[in-house]
Amino acid sequence: MAALAAGGLASYVIVVFQNRTAYMQLGALLLLMCGLRRAAIRPLLSFAPLLLIALIAIETLELRVPGRLTSQVSLSFFVDHVAAMVGISDGSNAAISAAASGVDQRMQWWTDLFERVTVDPPTLLTGLGYGFPLISFGNVAGIQVREPHNSLMSVFARSGLIGFGLWLWMHAELFHASLKAFCRARANSLPGLWQDRLLILLSFVILVLIGSLGEDNMEKPYFAIPYYFVWGVILRIAFVLRSAPETGRGVTPRLLAGRDVVVQARCQDALR
Secondary structure: OHHHHHHHHHHHHHHHHOOOHHHHHHHHHHHHHHHHHHHHHHHHHOOOHHHHHHHHHHHHHHHOOOOOOOOOOOOOHHHHOOOOHHHOOOOOHHHHHHHHHHHHHHHHHHHHHHHHHHOOHHHHHHOOOOOOOOOOOOOOOOOEEOOOOOOOHHHHHHHHHHHHHHHHHHHHHHHHHHHHHHHHHOOOOHHHHHHHHHHHHHHHHHHHHOOOOOOOOOHHHHHHHHHHHHHHHHHHHHHHHHHHHOOOOOOOOOHHHHHHHHHHHEEEEEOO
């Protein structure tokens, strides 16, 4: 029932919201589960047959199911939607054509920013600074867009190589601490609930980071505030697990399923 509920929610997000970033986010979650909990891959993919059956039923029964970009969802729409991620569109759907053209627009933003940042060594090291829009773009209401729809590019453009390097280093340390905490919880045979909590928290931060590749997530408070708060929770869990007395029990094949032997070996290496 839990797998069906999760599959239904994932299908709902894909069908109704029709956000191209969702495909990359699902792929990132699959990679996370492949590395830490392979048993969760099958339930995670349960949305695929549900989505396919739903789309076939919609087309067969001629049901009207509108979404964010189209007045009628269909299997062909999602094929074209995936192709629009790389700027490919046949022009049959105005919304998909606009989404595909947005790829070239964002690439132009990022190229222009890179040229501005690399104009001289001091700017390359320290960036362009804060307090002004990075791009010149206004919508029909004349409201200017400040960020280039890529938080990583925003960090690089505003703070240069020094700030961007520190930001990447910070995230490398955060992921290292979280993965080591997960391995420690598994090695000490702690209740699976703690491992589940770490997986859920890691899934959240990965979803926000993947979304930052095509949107300005890290510049929006309703993303940035919970994002860094969750990292704080992960660090607290890691601190408690590191400070707790060792149980003396290492990772053995008896503690985990046979298909997680690779994860056991990785955990042993991390703890050493």
